[in-house]
Amino acid sequence: MTITSTHTKQYVLPATVQGRLYPCESCPLRSLPAFREAEPDELEFLNRFKKGELLAQKGSAVLVEGSRTPHLYTLLSGWGFRFKLLEDGRRQILNYLMPGDLIGLQGSIEGEMQHSIEMLSDSILCVFDRSRLLELYRKHPGLGYDITWLASREERMLDENLLSVGRRSAMERAAYLIAFIHERARCTGLGSGRRLIIPVTQQHVADTLGLSLVHTNKTLRKLSRLGMIEWQEGGCRVINLKELMVIAGWEGLGTGRRPLV
């Protein structure tokens, strides 16, 4: 057995449900080119479906493995990640969360959460009631379809990740991960180009890649020296995306808009 990282953190819980600053009709995300437009009646339904907003601090736990929650969320602003722990504290980060991502369906629609979620920055989440999900499917089948679409997209990302962790070398993995996150963020309209900083520590990268912290550091330094990335206060910046993609043997994200629920 190889223990490369042990996590036994005590979590802060996010702030309680607040009033709403962003009615769905004027959702700042929906106007971005990455997202599909919605029918007016769907939008109106969503606005009633939305129960409120949750402010979650950097480092807080929005969901905890093994617990139950009556809520679903859409990340409105901020960054987070999904992860699982083994009993001895080994952590595997499963995927990162960016604005527009639906949170809480992965793993199970009903029942206990099978993974945890922690925020990487102060964030705002739209809160929905799980119990009203069937109502959504009944009244707005198109939205139901969209939710399946999003679940399918999450699966694609997991597939790529699993391929990476299972079959790519350390350099390839690191290059893939950083290029991937960078592209996702760019599509979501976060920071344009060079100004974008991915707000992770090297420990996060290590726990995503299935590598030790030390080896992750050495790999990232190599990428730095090759002029592909820069590590700085607060995270990682991509300098040469194309070269990263070449190393990873990765073609990039498909184009096309995605639904927003």
Add this chain to the structure above:
Amino acid sequence: MTITSTHTKQYVLPATVQGRLYPCESCPLRSLPAFREAEPDELEFLNRFKKGELLAQKGSAVLVEGSRTPHLYTLLSGWGFRFKLLEDGRRQILNYLMPGDLIGLQGSIEGEMQHSIEMLSDSILCVFDRSRLLELYRKHPGLGYDITWLASREERMLDENLLSVGRRSAMERAAYLIAFIHERARCTGLGSGRRLIIPVTQQHVADTLGLSLVHTNKTLRKLSRLGMIEWQEGGCRVINLKELMVIAGWEGLGTGRRPLV
């Protein structure tokens, strides 16, 4: 870069669509305890939704990465697996397919397939038309919800897999994988207890675990010598499930029925 397995197989395509041997009303799967019952009107709809049956031989490719298909499938009988390849032939198996699994939604609802599917045994698949999916959501929201439920379940399995490949040792990984497949198969009513043989080669196991064939063999031999599994013509048999679960640190599948579409 570490090349542990190279796959450049030429694929046989499955037989063309046949007439139907199994109308949905008398589906042999639905009566199994693992599956939820369906409303009569849903069942009737599904029966019209079902376009026919596909017979796929052992070793044939039902879906190929990068291609498009107008179909969705439910595996009616037989075994299969989903996988991705890197350009140089390294293969990662993402998950296994057993009766009742919905095939073709993982990765993308529309557009090009992001993964391939190969059958491990002669199989029968129910064929559906992708283009009628939205109709399903409109006419039978409950079935739409079920599809999301199934997508969510697939994600849970991928999460566990990723945790395993990223953070478990070779022994733990192997023990987890075998226990996991065994349990899934048992729930699906495939072979009761000792008589169940998981129809994979050690190369499949290696490509699932992200290990080399040689090391996989050595690890499986250890499990054999410990009396936990037996390897024989055609696959693997579990002898001591509990002990495998202990090694893997795995609690087992949750109970509860799942929908069948």
Add this chain to the structure above:
DNA sequence: CGAATTGTTGATCCGGGTCAAGCTGCGTGG
């Protein structure tokens, strides 16, 4: 000021990869 975090680097070790060979059983063709 000390105590956490986070990044960085070198030395050493080991789990698992690579190479090579041999075994069994099976299907095919001469």
Add this chain to the structure above:
DNA sequence: CCACGCAGCTTGACCCGGATCAACAATTCG
């Protein structure tokens, strides 16, 4: 009938990518 090739399993010898251990630097925060 045997010879051959092929697919799959097995083992030993050796090597290397990445893990572990151990320091240390630079910040930040109480």
